[in-house]
Amino acid sequence: MEHQVHKFSTEEIAEWLTQKMASELAISIHQVHPDTPFADYGLNSMAALNITGEMEEWIGTDISATLLWDYPTITSLSEYLSKIEVSFA
C-alpha cells in the first residue's frame, strides 16, 4: 500500500541546506543566512544545482535540477520542499 506524507518540516530542510551551503563554501554555518540568495555567496549558479542531486537522495523523491533558480534562498527553497509529498510503499 502506498501513502503520501510530507517527509520533512521547513525547519529541518532549512537546517540541512544551511549545513550543505556551509560545507560547500567552507564557511561557518553562522555565516549562512536564510534570506540571502545563493548567488550572493559567490556560488556558481550551475555548481549550486548539484545540491539537488543530494537533496533528492535525502528527501527521497525527484527534484527539478533548476529548483535553486526558482527558489533562490534557503527560506524559499525549504518552504517549497516542505510541501512536497513523498510516496512510501
Add this chain to the structure above:
Amino acid sequence: MHSPETHTRILTQFDKAQELETFLGNPLNADTVLSFEHSVALDEQEAYPEQCIQLLNDWGLHQYYIPEQLGGKLRSIEELFSMARTISRRDLTTVISHAVTFLGAIDIWIGGSFEQQKALAAMIKERKIIALSLTEKKHGSDLMSNEVCAEAYQEGYKINGEKWLFNQAHNSSAVTMLVKTDTSNTPRSYSLFFINKDEVATGQLSSIGKIKTHGVRGMDMGGLTLQDAILPKETRIGKKGAGLEIAIKGLQVTRMLCASFSMGAMDTALRTVIQFAVQRELYGDSIIQMPRYKNSLVKIFTKVLISECLSFTSARALHVIPKQFTVISAIVKSSVPVFSEAVLQELTHLFGARYYLREEFNFGIFQKVLRDNATVSLFDGNTAVNQHAILLQLKYLAYNRSKEWNNRSAQIIENHAVIYDLSAPLPSLDFSKLDVISKGKDDLIFGLKMATEKITQELEETPLDHCLLQRIQQCLQKIEIKQKALDATLLSDEVQLGNVYAIPALYYTYAEQYGYFHMAASCVQIWHHNKTVVHEHFNSPVWVLACLTFICEALDITVNPLTESEEDLIVDAIVELYHKNQLFSIIPQSLAV
C-alpha cells in the same frame, strides 16, 4: 572474416550516410558539386556555397532536422552524426551552413509549444534556414552578462540591442535568440524567442553585414541589430525565464554535430596526406616506410580512432541516458575538436611544404580544412566552457561513485549493453529528458572498471592476442588507479568551487583527465562489443592498445610504447583503408568512386 556488405546491413545507422556518400560523388572529381576544387574556389572568393546547400536540400537532408513525430526523419543522432561526417569530409563551410538549421530548431523541439513546433517543421520543410543567436560582442561565453533586452510592450515584447557572431545571420528566415527578459541578473533573467524575420516590421531588425573569418570563409557569419523590434508574446519559447535552461539543453545535442565536423575534417586531411605519402619517394624508398613517419601516422590515427569511439558512444548515450548527457556532451565537445586540431597540425609535418600551398595537391584542400576545422572548437561553447561544465559536476560524480563503484546497478549494466553494442536497437530520442546537470550520475565512467573485467574475461576465454590483452589490462589498471586518485582529490576539502572567474586552472585539468577515462572506456568497450561488425583490420585489439597507450601518456602514466611490428599493423590498416577507398573508421564504410 566478414565482408563490408554484411556489416553495413547489420549496422543500419550508417545506411543513410552511405546513400548520401554515393549521391554526393567523389570529391576529387571536379564534376561533382561538392568537389574539393569547387569548395576551394568558393573559399577563395569568400562565396556562400549556395549550390551545395541546394544539393543537400534536393537530397532531403533538411528533413533529418525535424523529429519523426512532427513529420520529419530525425530518429537517430547516430544517423545524423554519420551523415554530417560524410558532408564534412567534403566541405565544412557547406555542412556547417546547412546544419545551423538544426541548431536553430533544437530549442523549439526541447521547449517550444506544439504550435511553434508545427510552424517550425513547416518552415524547415520549405527549406528555410533557421539560425541560433546566443552571444553578444562584449560578453562572449558569459551569457549571463548579455544585455540585449526585451521589455513588456502591449501584449508582447519590445527588443533592443545587438546580437553578434552567429552563423546564417543574414540568410536565415528565422532566428532563435536568447534575450534578457527582466532587469535582475539571475539564470531566470533570460528567455528564448523564435523570431520570424518576415513578421518583424521593416527597420526593426537589421543585419550588421558579413564578418570575415580565417576559415570557412564562405559562411554567412554576422550579427543582427534590433531596434524597438516588436514581437508578440507567442514568439517566446517556453516560460518566461526558461531561456538559459533550454539553451543549455539544446547545446548538448548540437555538440554531437561538432564532433562529426571534426571527424570529417580529420578524414580528408589524413586521406590527402596518405595519398601523398604512398606516392612519395625519398632517399630511394617510399616515405611511408620510414620509422619516424610510421610512428607519427600511428599517433595521428590513434586520435582519429579515440574520437570515433567516443563519438559513437556519446551519440548512442543520448538515446539511452539523456539525463546524463550534460557531462557526456561536454566531454565529446572538449575532446574531439581539440584532437582534430592536433591531428591536422601533426599531419602538416608529414605533408611537408604542400600543407601551406593554396592550389597544389587536390586543389589545396588541406590548407582549407586546416583553417576551416579551427572554428569547430569555438562552436556551441568553446573548449574551456565545456571543461567548465564537466568540472562543476566532478565532485558530485565522485561522491556518487564512491558509493556505487563496487556495487553498480543492473541498470548501468543494461545501459552499457545498449550503448556499446553498435548493433543493439536504441530507444527513441526524447529531448524532454535532457537536463542541465547529471545529478552525480555517469553510467559511462563505470565502463572503465567494466572494461578491465571484460579484458580479464577475454584473457580467460580466448587463446588469441594474449600478450596484447595483458598489456591492455595493465593500461586499464593504471588508468583506474589514476581515476581513483582523482576521485580522492575531488572528495577532499581542497576542491571548492566558487564563482566561475576564480576557479583554479588545475580544476580544468581534472575535467580533461575525466574525459580521458571516458575515452579509455569507450575504446575498450566498443572493441569488445563489436568484434564481429568492425572492419577486419580492427578485429585485433592492437589499435585499442595504441589508444590506451596514448591515453596513458596524456595522463602521465608510464607504459611501454608500441613495438615497431605493432605500429606496422596499424599503418597497414591505414594504407589498406586508403587503397580500398574506405572511410578512416573501425566500421566499414565505402567512399564514392
